[in-house]
Amino acid sequence: MTQPSTSNDQAPEPQPAASPLTRLGEAKWLLLAALFAALAAVIFYDVPSSSAFAFLVILCVVAGFIPRRTASRRVKLNAQREIRRMWPGTGMKVTLDALPTPCFVADGRGITRYVNQQAQVTYEGVKPGDPLSFSLRAPSLLEAFDRVCATGEAERISWIEKVPTETWYEAHIAPIYMPGNAVPDRMPGLPDFILVVIQDLTENRRLERMRTDFVANASHELRTPLASLTGFIETLQGPARNDPEAQDRFLSIMLDQAGRMRRLIDDILSLSRIELKAHVRPVSTVDFAEIIRHTADALSPLAADLDVEIRVHLPDLPVRIKGDRDELIQVTENLIENALKYGHDGQFVDVELAEQIEAEDHTWQMSVRDYGAGIPPEHLPRLTERFYRVDVESSRAMKGTGLGLAIVKHILTRHRGRLEVESEAGKGATFKINLPASESAETASVVTPA
Ligand SMILES: Nc1ncnc2c1ncn2[C@@H]1O[C@H](COP(=O)(O)OP(=O)(O)OP(=O)(O)O)[C@@H](O)[C@H]1O
Ligand SMILES: [Mg+2]
Structure with a gap:
């Protein structure tokens, strides 16, 4: 955009120097008075005419050649200066x-x-x-x-x-x-x-609101299992005091609720720990393919429970990237676990790791694809918000806290990575994460089923 300027904005233009004739014209009355004075001196006081003539010549030279400011120019300059100010x-x-x-x-x-x-x-x-x-x-x-x-x-x-x-x-x-x-x-x-x-101040206000919302949501999430625990303790102390069968049932529900509280606290702590080191880039080098294989193996009992097959496609060589092993396990675990929990109707979950080179951008992309109910488009932009769940009941039923994708987003930010979600209702969802390839990495480009 161009710099705005107006005519008044400019400095006054320099005035051209006045000619000797102009200066003589400006001093005409003074010179005329000097002429009369010289004549009077010659006539009445016997001053030699040569001296009077020399006096008049000097006066004319001074009037014609020495620069000075006339009243009119002074007024003009002052006016310009005022306009400029x-x-x-x-x-x-x-x-x-x-x-x-x-x-x-x-x-x-x-x-x-x-x-x-x-x-x-x-x-x-x-x-x-x-x-x-x-x-x-x-x-x-x-x-x-x-x-x-x-x-x-x-x-x-x-x-x-x-x-x-x-x-x-x-x-x-x-x-x-x-x-x-x-x-x-x-x-x-x-x-x-x-x-x-x-x-x-929009960004600041949004962050403030997010912080207060977070405290409100966290307390709300904790209050529900806590209320249920308190209720069961009262029942065990009262009506169920002598009912061993009811006691067993209530104690197992209480264990569940306590587990839910523990998961919630673990996730909140994990989130704040990641936030604390958000600006510190990980220094260790890890094998991303091994992390994915390890996570898929760890989640195979859940997959078996839900009757889903995890199909893993990984390069046959180690994929070295700069990263924090535990945090990357958290990322892959949440994405594969989500695909299993919310997309188990599709029976398959495909996990793939592939190299991506676009101009200067060299990354490794992990995609997790399920064939379940998918996510309606209006929910996609909000998925990484804390405690945001598309369907609260199904998430709770799956022991979800709604913090998983928020944690994923923070870990990826720290790793200079990015998350993309593609989904169509009824056709499953694909979560893709890209992480920068390590400079000294021994790269693998052949993708084979693991
Ligand atoms: N693959 C998926 N298919 C359908 N919905 C999904 C999928 N992944 C995530 N979601 C939706 O996004 C919500 C947020 O996921 P997120 O991982 O943040 O929380 P969660 O899984 O409910 O809890 P947590 O990960 O803490 O156990 C989920 O509750 C679910 O509604
Ligand atoms: Mg999750």
């Missing part, structure tokens, strides 16, 4: 352009005097000379702006815009007083310019 100076503009947030500088009448580069990107079409209200329409912001103009005191306000999506903004409106009372027609005590700095 109405617009923010280069120092102010350069500083505002260095800021990462949109900034507007306006005068006391609400006319935009400068918009920094970030504001030009965020508010397309905004230009100096237009009223500020053309680009900033929030009524509370414009009211606050008027108050700052009137009182000369800085204000901070926030507001929400609902269209096209819910967005939170905060604006800091501050008066600017230029040294030396720059703007000629401003009222004494009132600011020369008003600076409006706008910050988009």
Whole structure:
């Protein structure tokens, strides 16, 4: 986007130097007076005419050749300087352009005097000379702006815009007083310019909301098994005190509920541990193919229970990538376990590891495909949110906490990997993860069934 500029924004053009004749013309009255004085001196005071003539010549040379500012030029220059001072100076503009947030500088009448580069990107079409209200329409912001103009005191306000999506903004409106009372027609005590700095707080608010939602959801998830445990303990102490058969039944349900609480706490702790080291890249080198084989073997009893066959297709050579073995086991375990739990109707789960080279991007892709009920498209964008479940009851029945994919996402972020989900309702789901290939890896490109 081009830098906005107006004719007033420019420095005054340099004036061409006046010619000696022009200067003599400008000094004509002074020279005429000097001529009369010289004549009077020659006639009345016997001053030698050669001296008077020499005096007049020197005066003409001084008047014609020594540069000086005439009154009219002085007035013109001052007027230009005043006009220039109405617009923010280069120092102010350069500083505002260095800021990462949109900034507007306006005068006391609400006319935009400068918009920094970030504001030009965020508010397309905004230009100096237009009223500020053309680009900033929030009524509370414009009211606050008027108050700052009137009182000369800085204000901070926030507001929400609902269209096209819910967005939170905060604006800091501050008066600017230029040294030396720059703007000629401003009222004494009132600011020369008003600076409006706008910050988009949507991301921060979203994170805040996620954090509070997380605490609320975690407590809710824990409260349910806890309430059930308390209920059974009371029953065992009361009505079932002398009923060994009921006691056995209740104790096994209690064990189940305690297990659910333990899984939940384990997942919450695991999530916070991964979040803590999110910015630290794993340093160890692991064999991704071996991790997948190990996980598939570990999940074979569950597959047998659910009557599903896991078909694994892995390269015949080790696939070395930079990664944390335990965390990658968590990723593969959750994806294969999900495919078994939620796609067991399809009877098969295909797990494949293949190399992908796209331009500079060299990755290993693991895909886990099931042939079950699939996931309706409206749920896909939210799958990695904490505690998000497509069907809460089926997830609970499968002892799910709803944290598995959130953990997967965090682990992949730490490993600079990515997750893609493809699904069509009724046709199963495919979860694909890509992890960067290790530079020194001994690569394998032949894919054979394991
Ligand atoms: N392969 C799949 N087919 C259909 N739905 C799936 C599949 N994988 C995940 N889902 C849906 O996504 C939800 C979130 O999965 P996620 O792994 O995060 O949680 P969970 O499996 O319920 O619990 P956890 O993984 O903590 O045991 C699941 O509850 C399920 O509704
Ligand atoms: Mg899961």
